[in-house]
Amino acid sequence: MSTEKIFIIGLPRTATTSVCLAMLEQGYKTAHNAYTQDSFSQAQVLADTPIFCDYQTLDKDFPNSRFIHLTRAPELWLPSIKQLLQRMLVNLQRTDGGFNPHIKRCYSETFSPLTEENINSDEFLLDCYTRHQQGITEHFQDRPQDLLTIDVGDEGSYLAMLSFLNIEKEKAREGGFKQINIGGKVRAWQHLNNPLKVESTNKGRIDKVLY
Numbered sequence: 001m002s003t004e005k006i007f008i009i010g011l012p013r014t015a016t017t018s019v020c021l022a023m024l025e026q027g028y029k030t031a032h033n034a035y036t037q038d039s040f041s042q043a044q045v046l047a048d049t050p051i052f053c054d055y056q057t058l059d060k061d062f063p064n065s066r067f068i069h070l071t072r073a074p075e076l077w078l079p080s081i082k083q084l085l086q087r088m089l090v091n092l093q094r095t096d097g098g099f100n101p102h103i104k105r106c107y108s109e110t111f112s113p114l115t116e117e118n119i120n121s122d123e124f125l126l127d128c129y130t131r132h133q134q135g136i137t138e139h140f141q142d143r144p145q146d147l148l149t150i151d152v153g154d155e156g157s158y159l160a161m162l163s164f165l166n167i168e169k170e171k172a173r174e175g176g177f178k179q180i181n182i183g184g185k186v187r188a189w190q191h192l193n194n195p196l197k198v199e200s201t202n203k204g205r206i207d208k209v210l211y
Helices: 016-025 037-042 051-061 074-093 101-110 122-139 157-164
Strands: 006-008 030-032 045-047 066-070 147-150
Touching: 006 016, 006 051, 016 030, 016 045, 016 066, 016 157, 030 037, 045 051, 051 101, 051 122, 066 122, 066 157, 074 101, 074 122, 147 157
Parallel strands: 006 045, 006 066, 030 045, 066 147
Antiparallel strands: none
């Protein structure tokens, strides 16, 4: 297993899928969500669950990796994450099924305490966002060369990513990052066909230990 990875550690609804698509276009094997050991073994780039929650452990287990933190303006992120969490809440809280345990753990830890009242509170969600951001800043404070922080909506963010990864700017996609999962839709990745796309599960099955 290669120990050098590129981890996308932005929270959900910060354009993780758009960045994963960009990495596919740049020729990287990419997993948006990873729930098996094979996903971690195969993928060069990994994002979303459990990456945004486990980045500190992943940093230790995969030395010499690089990390891309995605930010998003609060007025854009709040309605998007609120809608997502409202859709997910029942399956996150179920004890008789619902989402797999890796998803439940990551969302429960990141948005703790995970309650209906809290996920409808802008103040609570912004606090979760800030706590996540501060944790990343503190973790990488002595290693700025290993971390890139971008908002994909900012001009120049795509070129900044290429520079961080030592990719020639001539390989930049015209127009920068492609917007997908627009309007609350979150399934664009599932419908994407690309030979470099790494599946998050093994035909729906997950591993208890991921890495």
